[in-house]
Amino acid sequence: MKNSKIIAIALVSVFTFSSCTNDDPIAVNEEEVITTVTTTLTAGSQTVTLISRDLDGDGPNAPVITVSGDLIVNTTYTGTVRFLNESVSPVDDITLEIKEEGDEHQLFFQAPAAIGAFTYTDADVNGKPIGLAFTLKTGTVAATGNIVVVLRHEPAKSAAGVATGDITNAGGATDAQITYSVQVK
Amino acid sequence: MQTKIYIVFCFCLFCTLSFAQNTVSGKITTLGGIPLSGSHIHIGKKTVSSDAAGNYVIKKLPVGNIKVFVSYVGYKSVDTLVNLSGDQVLNFTLKENADQLQEVVIRQKANTLNKSLLEQKIKTETIEKFSNQTLGDILKEVAGVSSLKTGSSVVKPVINGLFGSRVPVINNNVRLEDQEWGTEHAPNFDINAAGKITVIKGASGLQYGGDAVGGLVIIEPISVKRDTLFGKTILNLASNGRGGSVSTSLHKGNDKGWSWNALGTFKYSGDKEAPGYVLSNSGNREANFSGDVKFTGKKYDISGYYSLYNTTIGILSASHTGNVNDLYNSITNKIPSVVNDFTYTIKNPKQKVQHHLAKLNYNYYFDETASLAVQYSFQFNKRLEFDVRRGGFNDIAALDLELTTNAVNVDFKKTVHDWTLKTGFSTSFQNNFANPATGIKPLIPNFDRIEFGTYAIASYDLSDSFSVDAGLRYDFSRVDATKFYLKSRWEERGYATEFADFIVGEQGNQWLTKPSFTFHNISASAGFHKEFEADLNWYSNISLATRNPNPSEFFSDGLHHSTGIIELGDLVLDKEQAIKLSTTLQKKWNAFSVEVNPFINSIRNFMFLRPIDFETTTRGAFPVWEYQQTNARLAGVDVQTHWKISKQWQHDFTLAYVNGKDISNKESLIDIPPLNLSNKIQFLNREWHDLKLELKSEIVLRQNQFPDNNFIANIIKNNELVPVLVDISTPPPGYQLLHFYSEMRFKTFGKTNATIAFSVQNILNTTYRDYLNRQRFFADEMGRNFQIQLKFNY
Numbered sequence: 001m002k003n004s005k006i007i008a009i010a011l012v013s014v015f016t017f018s019s020c021t022n023d024d025p026i027a028v029n030e031e032e033v034i035t036t037v038t039t040t041l042t043a044g045s046q047t048v049t050l051i052s053r054d055l056d057g058d059g060p061n062a063p064v065i066t067v068s069g070d071l072i073v074n075t076t077y078t079g080t081v082r083f084l085n086e087s088v089s090p091v092d093d094i095t096l097e098i099k100e101e102g103d104e105h106q107l108f109f110q111a112p113a114a115i116g117a118f119t120y121t122d123a124d125v126n127g128k129p130i131g132l133a134f135t136l137k138t139g140t141v142a143a144t145g146n147i148v149v150v151l152r153h154e155p156a157k158s159a160a161g162v163a164t165g166d167i168t169n170a171g172g173a174t175d176a177q178i179t180y181s182v183q184v185k
Numbered sequence: 186m187q188t189k190i191y192i193v194f195c196f197c198l199f200c201t202l203s204f205a206q207n208t209v210s211g212k213i214t215t216l217g218g219i220p221l222s223g224s225h226i227h228i229g230k231k232t233v234s235s236d237a238a239g240n241y242v243i244k245k246l247p248v249g250n251i252k253v254f255v256s257y258v259g260y261k262s263v264d265t266l267v268n269l270s271g272d273q274v275l276n277f278t279l280k281e282n283a284d285q286l287q288e289v290v291i292r293q294k295a296n297t298l299n300k301s302l303l304e305q306k307i308k309t310e311t312i313e314k315f316s317n318q319t320l321g322d323i324l325k326e327v328a329g330v331s332s333l334k335t336g337s338s339v340v341k342p343v344i345n346g347l348f349g350s351r352v353p354v355i356n357n358n359v360r361l362e363d364q365e366w367g368t369e370h371a372p373n374f375d376i377n378a379a380g381k382i383t384v385i386k387g388a389s390g391l392q393y394g395g396d397a398v399g400g401l402v403i404i405e406p407i408s409v410k411r412d413t414l415f416g417k418t419i420l421n422l423a424s425n426g427r428g429g430s431v432s433t434s435l436h437k438g439n440d441k442g443w444s445w446n447a448l449g450t451f452k453y454s455g456d457k458e459a460p461g462y463v464l465s466n467s468g469n470r471e472a473n474f475s476g477d478v479k480f481t482g483k484k485y486d487i488s489g490y491y492s493l494y495n496t497t498i499g500i501l502s503a504s505h506t507g508n509v510n511d512l513y514n515s516i517t518n519k520i521p522s523v524v525n526d527f528t529y530t531i532k533n534p535k536q537k538v539q540h541h542l543a544k545l546n547y548n549y550y551f552d553e554t555a556s557l558a559v560q561y562s563f564q565f566n567k568r569l570e571f572d573v574r575r576g577g578f579n580d581i582a583a584l585d586l587e588l589t590t591n592a593v594n595v596d597f598k599k600t601v602h603d604w605t606l607k608t609g610f611s612t613s614f615q616n617n618f619a620n621p622a623t624g625i626k627p628l629i630p631n632f633d634r635i636e637f638g639t640y641a642i643a644s645y646d647l648s649d650s651f652s653v654d655a656g657l658r659y660d661f662s663r664v665d666a667t668k669f670y671l672k673s674r675w676e677e678r679g680y681a682t683e684f685a686d687f688i689v690g691e692q693g694n695q696w697l698t699k700p701s702f703t704f705h706n707i708s709a710s711a712g713f714h715k716e717f718e719a720d721l722n723w724y725s726n727i728s729l730a731t732r733n734p735n736p737s738e739f740f741s742d743g744l745h746h747s748t749g750i751i752e753l754g755d756l757v758l759d760k761e762q763a764i765k766l767s768t769t770l771q772k773k774w775n776a777f778s779v780e781v782n783p784f785i786n787s788i789r790n791f792m793f794l795r796p797i798d799f800e801t802t803t804r805g806a807f808p809v810w811e812y813q814q815t816n817a818r819l820a821g822v823d824v825q826t827h828w829k830i831s832k833q834w835q836h837d838f839t840l841a842y843v844n845g846k847d848i849s850n851k852e853s854l855i856d857i858p859p860l861n862l863s864n865k866i867q868f869l870n871r872e873w874h875d876l877k878l879e880l881k882s883e884i885v886l887r888q889n890q891f892p893d894n895n896f897i898a899n900i901i902k903n904n905e906l907v908p909v910l911v912d913i914s915t916p917p918p919g920y921q922l923l924h925f926y927s928e929m930r931f932k933t934f935g936k937t938n939a940t941i942a943f944s945v946q947n948i949l950n951t952t953y954r955d956y957l958n959r960q961r962f963f964a965d966e967m968g969r970n971f972q973i974q975l976k977f978n979y
Contacts (some may be wrong), residue, residue, distance in 0.1 A: 027669045027692045028621045032578055034803045054803050056694060058626075058744050058751065060677035062801040087694070097575050110904040148901055153507065154573065167901060171514075171522040173573060174507030177805035179906065 033057040034094055036084040037178045039149055041077035041136060048077070050147070050180040057087060063178070070183045071116070077136040079118075081107060081149060083176065098151070099132060105175075106157060107131025108150040108167040114143035115184055118165055128157045129165075144183045151176040207246040209267075211275040213239045213255060221279060224257035225553025228267075230646050232600045234554045243602065247649045255279065256553055258483055300644050300652050301712025301726040302389045303769045303782070305330075307382040309407065313976060314926070314942070317421035317430045317452065320354070320372050320379075324402065327384050328839035329782070329823035331858040334958040337457050337967050338469040338498045339371040339536075343957065344386055345784060346819045346843040346857045347399025350735045354402045355393050356542070357490060359562040362590040362615065363540055364629075366735040368959060372402075373494045373540035373566065375473035377419065377432040377450045380407035386784065386823075387765050388708060388730035391640045391656040392596060392609060395708025396732035398763040398788065406477070406490075407446060409438025418977045425946075425970035426468065427527070428454030439481065447476040455529035456499075459965035460952045465525045466502040466532050471495065485549045494540040499531035504963045505573050508805040509898040512749035512962065513911050521964045533579055537569040554600040558609075564590040578624060585620035586629055603646040610639040617736065628743055628752075629736045630668035637661045642710075650716035660706040662733055668740055669695040684756055700739070700756055706731035720773035727766050734758040738792050738812045744802075751800055753811040761814070763788040776829040783822040791817035791847075793854065796894045808896050815849040819857075837865040844890060852892045858957055859888035859919065879926040888916040888956045917961055920953035922946075933977075942974040 035057060039050040048071060054063035071077070085092040098105045102124030108131065109118040116138040120129030155172035156162060162170050213224045213235045220239025225232070228243050229251045235241045251269050256262035260279035267275065305327040315323040321332040321340025333341045333348050341348050354361045354372045363373040385401040393401060409415075414437045422429040434448035452471035457464045475492030503521030506512045515522055544562035551557070565587070572583035596609035615634040619627035642656035672694050675681060690697035712726030734754075741754035767784040794810040801807075821843030828836040840862045845854030865881040894914045899906040928942035950969040954961040 026621050027695055027697070028626050029624060030626060031624045032575060037803060052803065054801075056671050056673045058800075058802050059671040059673040060800055061673045063803055094575075101575065110901050110906075112905055146906060148906060150901070153575070172507075172511075173505050174511055174804055175575075176803050177508055177510065178803065 029088055030057060031085065031088060031092060032094075033085050033087055034083050034151075034176050035086045036082075037149065037151075037176055038082045038084070039079060039147075039178075039180065040082070041071065041079045043072070043075045043077045046072065050178075050182070052178040052180070053086070055087060065178070065180060067180055067182060070185045071136075071138050073138055073142060073184055074140045075138050077138070078121075079134045079136050081132055083151070095132060099130065102130040103128070103157070104154050105130060106152050106155050106162070106170065106172075107134075108148075108152065108165055108170065109134065109136075110146075110148040110150070110167065111182075112143070112145045114139045114141065115145045115147060115182060120163075120165065124157075126157070128163055131165075138184050142183075142185050144181070147180045147182055149176070149178045149180070150174060206244070207248060207269050208242060208244045208272045209246055209269070209275055210240070210242040210272075211277065213241065213257070213277050213279060215260070216278055216280060221257050221260070223552035224255060224260075224279070227254040227256075228252070230649055230652075231603055232554055232605075233602050234552050245603070245648070258553075300714045301654050301724050302385060302387050302728075302767060303722075303724045303771065303780070305384040305386070307384075309380055312376060312379050312382065313419060314944075314974075316377055316419045316432055316974065317423055317972065318376065320374050320376050320382075320402075320404075323376060323382065324384065328780075328825045329386055329821075329841045329843075330384060331841070331861065331957060333368060333856065334955065334960075335369045335371075336464070336467050336498075336501050336504075336958070336960050338454075338467070339369055341365075341368070341371055342402055343858055344384065344400035344402075345786065345821060345823075346845050346854075347786075348856075350732060351397070351399035352402060353394055353397055354404065355390075356404045356492075357406050357544070358546070358560060358594070359542060359544055359564070359592070360393060361540075361542075362564050362588060363538075363566045364568055364586065364588055366629075366737040369500075369536070370538075370568070373496075373538060374404065375432075375448075375450050375471065375475065375492075375494055377434070378406055378448055378473070378475045378492065379404045381405045386782070387710070387726055387767050388728035388763070389656065389710035389712070389726055391642055391658045391708060391710055392607060395638065395640075395658040395660050395706055396730055398730045398732050398761065398765075398786075406475070407434070407436060409436045409444065409446075410440055412439050414438070416977075416979045418975075418979075420975040422973045423454070423970055424972070425967055426454035426457045427529075428452070428468075430471070441481050441483075443478070443480055445476065445478045447474075449474050453529075456527050457967045458527070460950045460968035461965065462521065462524045463527050464501055464964055464967070465521070465523050465528075466499040466535070468499045468529055468531045470497045470531070484551075485547065487548075488546045489544070490546070491543045492541070494538070494542075496536075496538050497531055498536045498538075500534040500536065501960050501964055502532070502534075504960050505534050506749045509749050509807060509911060510805060510900045512913075513898060513900050513909060515963050516912060533571040533573050535571050537571070537582075539565075539567045541565040556598050558594070558596045558598075560592075560594040560596075562590075562592045562594075564588075564592075566590075572625075582620075582623055583625050584628060585623050586627070587618040587620070588615065589618075590615045605644045606641070607643075608639075608641040610637070612637045626669070626743055628741055630666050630740050632664055632666035632736060634662065634664045636663075651713065653711075653713045655711040656709060658708045660704070660708070660731070662704045662706070663702070664733075664736075664739075665699065665701045666736070666740065667697070667699055668742075670698055670742070671695055674742060678753070678755065680756060687756075702733075702739075704733045704760055706733070706760060722769075722771040724769040724771070725767070727764065730763045730765070731760055732763075733760045734792060734812075741812065744804075744807060749807060750796075751807045751809045752794065753809060755812050758792060758812060758814060759790050761788055761790040761792055763791075777826065778828075779824070779826045781822065781824050784820065786819040788817045788819070790814040793817075793847075796896065799896075806898060808898075815847045817845065817847055817854060819843055819845045819854070833868055833870055835867050835869070837863075837867070839863045847892070853890040855892050855894070856957060857888065857890065859916070860886045873929070875928070875930040877926075877928045879924075881924040881926070883922045883924065885920055885955070887919040891916055913962070916956040917954035920951060920955075922951055922953070923948040928974075933979075937977070937979040939978075940974075940976040942972075942976070944972045944974070946970040946972070 041048045049068045052063045083094040122133040152172040155170040159169035213221045222237045319340045324330045324342045331343045383403040388397040390401040418433045430452040432450040450473040455468045457467045477490040479488035502523040547559045569582040570584035592613035594611040638660040640658035644654035646652045687698040710728040715723045741752040765786040769782040798809045824840040826838045845857035862884045868878040926944040
């Protein structure tokens with residue numbers, strides 16, 4: 001008698017606790033994902049845009065990289081970088097967040113000397129560069145090579161060389177790393 | 186001459202046989218001559234109950250002195266020694282028991298039935314020593330058990346080379362459902378709540394499940410059968426981490442009526458320190474409670490239990506990597522990328538885990554030989570993992586899972602003559618809810634799981650020195666998941682044709698799918714235990730375990746930040762089946778004993794992660810590892826010896842070796858513990874306040890058997906991308922550690938006493954890394970640690 005009572009209580013409680021069924025879930029809104037990195041280089045009337053777009057985020061498809069044109073030798077370009085999340089609607093501009101938290105972020109530009117040299121033209125609250133704005137002085141002879149744009153989160157901004165764009169001692173975690181193949185003519 | 190010998194031999198054999206055929210019979214009555222039916226008679230190793238007329242018969246008893254125990258509820262038990270030389274009639278008259286408190290009503294063994302597999306036990310005394318540590322740390326005391334760690338606070342037990350879903354943990358008769366599939370998830374259990382821990386290195390604990398491919402860890406709480414009230418407080422202070430713990434428990438024991446236990450534990454630690462630097466963000470907190478109330482009646486008992494495990498664990502800052510470039514830098518630089526000053530603050534990345542366990546038990550004792558146990562349990566596991574994220578997202582968990590499990594277990598146990606039978610069934614309903622508010626695709630999707638299992642185990646004593654046991658279990662399991670797949674991932678996985686039925690909807694670039702799987706599994710165990718003359722014992726067991734793919738093996742789909750790899754589950758995975766053969770030889774001399782346990786575990790469809798490719802994302806290129814199945818074989822040996830050198834000195838030695846092979850691919854298996862040896866020498870003097878001094882040496886050799894999963898990645902060096910080899914395979918060198926432990930006990934007032942212990946871990950402050958630590962790419966292990974422990978019993 002007692003046994004059956006206990007079993008009954010147990011079973012009733014099982015069904016009570018587990019009766020909370022879940023409805024169809026909502027797809028996660030991945031607000032942090034950077035899908036698109038656009039680097040714009042402007043000199044006079046010429047604008048070269050370098051775009052990396054990866055609409056499936058961490059999915060298997062590789063980013064699609066487009067470079068709108070060639071760079072001209074011995075020219076100083078004014079550069080900007082924009083980070084977008086195009087997987088959400090409306091599109092989220094992550095550039096603003098990076099700017100707001102400038103002291104926790106830094107962009108690094110890597111390219112062979114023949115392509116050119118980069119100089120930061122912006123600064124965070126501590127006077128350290130962020131890298132959303134920069135200049136590129138292209139090389140003096142024609143060359144081809146890669147420009148690698150890296151966004152680091154929580155880098156050691158005071159470490160040796162970091163403020164002038166050397167990534168060696170930067171540490172931190174990489175949020176974006178894009179390789180654009182360019183030609184200087 | 187020949188014939189003479191033969192006749193003598195036959196005669197001897199006949200004698201032996203006839204001696205083994207002794208039969209004892211008799212009648213159990215009250216003083217007034219009323220027969221006591223259902224009384225319990227235990228002679229030697231055999232147990233029977235008396236029939237309606239109070240009569241009993243026990244056959245096949247050996248010759249010589251034999252223990253006789255007769256009991257009946259409400260009557261004084263008879264406990265005596267009888268010299269048996271032939272068939273005998275033994276009648277017993279039981280006196281009514283006036284003194285209720287001295288009566289022993291319930292004699293129930295909570296452990297498993299298997300006699301063919303030597304269980305390894307850890308006693309309360311040892312558990313108390315590890316009060317400030319974790320379950321995974323203490324289990325390393327058993328030969329053949331090592332640990333898989335993430336930093337110093339997340340420790341998972343590894344039994345004979347296997348861990349995670351292959352090693353279920355049973356806490357107080359409830360299977361812990363704490364998302365054990367993740368390598369960064371430690372068992373959600375407060376070590377202070379354990380009274381006894383048993384390790385079964387095989388799948389023979391069939392009443393707990395049929396999927397223990399590696400083994401089982403069974404934890405039993407402290408239970409007091411005598412009528413007393415006592416308390417215990419353990420205080421720990423540790424130099425490394427600059428923290429400590431306090432654990433207090435109160436136990437009200439009773440053999441009849443009400444009894445209860447209550448326990449509270451609080452742990453607090455800041456950053457741990459390696460010999461050369463601070464392991465930044467490695468602090469942890471724990472606040473646990475557990476308690477139970479039990480009422481014991483004449484033939485039954487009923488109890489309620491609740492426990493809460495609540496922890497916050499900091500994950501080493503340096504182990505958060507964004508891409509392969511960061512991982513390569515860590516491996517090559519050999520120093521953590523982030524080292525800050527010591528702090529108690531825990532930042533991201535961190536884990537916050539809560540585990541609630543509530544249960545109701547009802548045990549009914551038909552008589553001394555038969556009992557029924559009914560249990561309902563409820564578990565709620567909430568896991569929050571915080572990652573290093575941009576701005577506002579830092580306070581939002583990157584992973585937010587709620588796992589709810591309801592289970593009912595019914596077990597029946599009966600002892601008849603030379604037989605012990607145990608049978609029962611269990612059923613459980615489990616729901617996992619992955620909160621979408623994280624803003625990150627969850628690693629584990631929402632799912633519902635229904636399980637049903639039934640088993641029967643029997644053990645039979647063929648003779649006084651030879652027993653056999655066998656068991657069989659059937660399990661049904663059904664999983665219904667709901668998961669969003671990126672359409673590109675669905676294609677890449679090749680699900681488009683095979684699993685098209687699972688698709689139920691579409692949102693943007695994702696498919697909404699409802700994968701559903703049903704499994705019918707059989708598991709079994711059989712074995713024997715033979716006792717030879719002169720304290721030589723031979724145990725042999727063969728077990729078949731069947732394990733279904735866990736949610737992470739089915740559904741993993743994303744980037745792992747601490748390893749810099751993309752992990753992919755696979756819906757095509759089938760169950761894995763292991764046949765483990767284990768044998769133990771145990772020999773005891775007067776002062777020396779040795780136990781040798783070789784084993785071989787052959788696993789069909791063994792699930793493991795294997796590197797297959799690279800995928801490029803905005804963050805750069807990542808190696809992709811997917812769950813695959815292969816045929817694996819693990820073989821090894823565990824050895825332990827105990828030597829009582831003198832009254833005061835003793836020595837303990839353990840050795841564990843396991844070799845893991847992927848038979849199909851002709852490779853070594855990953856994450857197999859290397860050969861390890863431990864030597865402990867102990868000095869004990871009972872006259873000097875029970876002074877105990879211990880020196881322990883732990884030697885872990887380098888693992889030379891490992892698969893080559895190294896890969897080439899393009900990283901930035903001197904402003905350009907250069908290909909480099911990322912060595913994620915080579916195990917770190919071997920190491921030796923020395924530990925010291927000492928304690929003294931003092932009488933305080935009356936029956937109360939206090940123990941003071943001082944210990945040093947890693948005396949030489951050795952710098953080392955462990956192959957089975959997920960953070961071995963990023964930082965050294967903990968350095969020297971001084972610890973003081975105060976223990977009060979009152």
